[in-house]
Amino acid sequence: MEPALETEALGKRYGRTWALRDCTFRLPAGRVTALVGPNGAGKSTLLHLAVGLLKPDEGRVRVFGKEPRDGTEALSEIGFVAQDTPLYRDFTARELISLGGRLNRRWDDALARDRLSALGIPPDRPVGKLSGGQRAQVALALALAKRPRLLLLDEPVAALDPLARREFMQALMGAVAESEATVLFSSHLLAELERTCDHLIVLQSAHVQLAGPVDELLDGHRLLVGPRDAGTPAGVEKVVRAAHTDRQSTLLVRSRALPALDPEWTEHEVGLEDLVLAYLADAETRETNTAWEVTA
Numbered sequence: 001m002e003p004a005l006e007t008e009a010l011g012k013r014y015g016r017t018w019a020l021r022d023c024t025f026r027l028p029a030g031r032v033t034a035l036v037g038p039n040g041a042g043k044s045t046l047l048h049l050a051v052g053l054l055k056p057d058e059g060r061v062r063v064f065g066k067e068p069r070d071g072t073e074a075l076s077e078i079g080f081v082a083q084d085t086p087l088y089r090d091f092t093a094r095e096l097i098s099l100g101g102r103l104n105r106r107w108d109d110a111l112a113r114d115r116l117s118a119l120g121i122p123p124d125r126p127v128g129k130l131s132g133g134q135r136a137q138v139a140l141a142l143a144l145a146k147r148p149r150l151l152l153l154d155e156p157v158a159a160l161d162p163l164a165r166r167e168f169m170q171a172l173m174g175a176v177a178e179s180e181a182t183v184l185f186s187s188h189l190l191a192e193l194e195r196t197c198d199h200l201i202v203l204q205s206a207h208v209q210l211a212g213p214v215d216e217l218l219d220g221h222r223l224l225v226g227p228r229d230a231g232t233p234a235g236v237e238k239v240v241r242a243a244h245t246d247r248q249s250t251l252l253v254r255s256r257a258l259p260a261l262d263p264e265w266t267e268h269e270v271g272l273e274d275l276v277l278a279y280l281a282d283a284e285t286r287e288t289n290t291a292w293e294v295t296a
């Protein structure tokens with residue numbers, strides 16, 4: 001099946017600094033993907049390249065096989081909610097919906113109106129006078145009204161309190177399930193990922209550290225606990241992260257199928273949050289060369 005979003009050695013730099021480099025992945029259609037990484041990792045840059053707001057300095061990006069900067073045909077497939085949900089603050093939700101209808105060929109007025117009405121968002125109040133959560137919902141409703149096949153959201157819940165955040169993500173998941181759109185959203189909220197996404201991209205310092213379907217990623221990693229200085233058990237492809245106490249070593253390892261472990265080791269499944277943190281720390285260690293132990 002044609003991927004919804006595909007990048008190939010994609011790179012963007014500002015002056016001499018690469019904001020994104022050598023970025024290659026394929027996002028299957030119909031998936032919900034989380035894009036995670038620390039501040040400055042390149043998440044917004046990647047989303048802006050995907051929506052055609054930025055031009056690559058290297059490599060390619062394609063949305064359903066087309067370059068997003070090639071013309072309006074590619075753009076009509078994409079819904080984008082930028083960071084901090086920028087909206088014309090003096091306009092009401094009703095006016096923004098009507099404006100959207102004039103600016104887009106394929107526009108579902110009723111979908112946006114019904115969503116906002118179901119959420120109790122006042123249609124005739126300037127959006128600048130709505131709460132952050134309500135504004136985020138208006139931005140999402142506008143993006144969905146475009147009936148996009150690919151929906152890109154840049155930290156959509158960053159400004160929301162925990163309850164509003166959960167409600168927003170539930171609303172997003174519900175809307176996506178109905179529309180069968182492909183979603184890519186950036187987030188710093190690792191704890192909520194397991195519930196919300198089925199695909200993951202981890203960015204750190206402009207590079208992709210990890211990408212793939214969540215179940216495969218979890219399946220391909222294990223947490224091993226054993227005696228300190230017992231070496232690395234056989235069958236381990238890579239030790240992503242190692243932590244030690246005086247007596248014990250805890251290794252987060254990449255491995256498809258481990259042969260029977262020495263009885264002094266115990267094997268545990270890995271959670272998504274721990275996996276992401278291990279890869280981010282691994283990349284940071286390589287970069288800063290701190291005193292953390294890094295094994296091949």
Ligand SMILES: Nc1ncnc2c1ncn2[C@@H]1O[C@H](COP(=O)(O)OP(=O)(O)OP(=O)(O)O)[C@@H](O)[C@H]1O
Binds near residue numbers: 043045
């Ligand atoms: N307009 C710009 N001019 C110069 N450098 C920029 C510009 N925009 C981003 N950068 C730099 O590019 C890098 C990636 O920034 P980007 O905004 O993509 O990161 P991010 O992962 O979205 O961060 P955050 O989580 O803080 O939003 C950073 O080092 C940033 O300082």
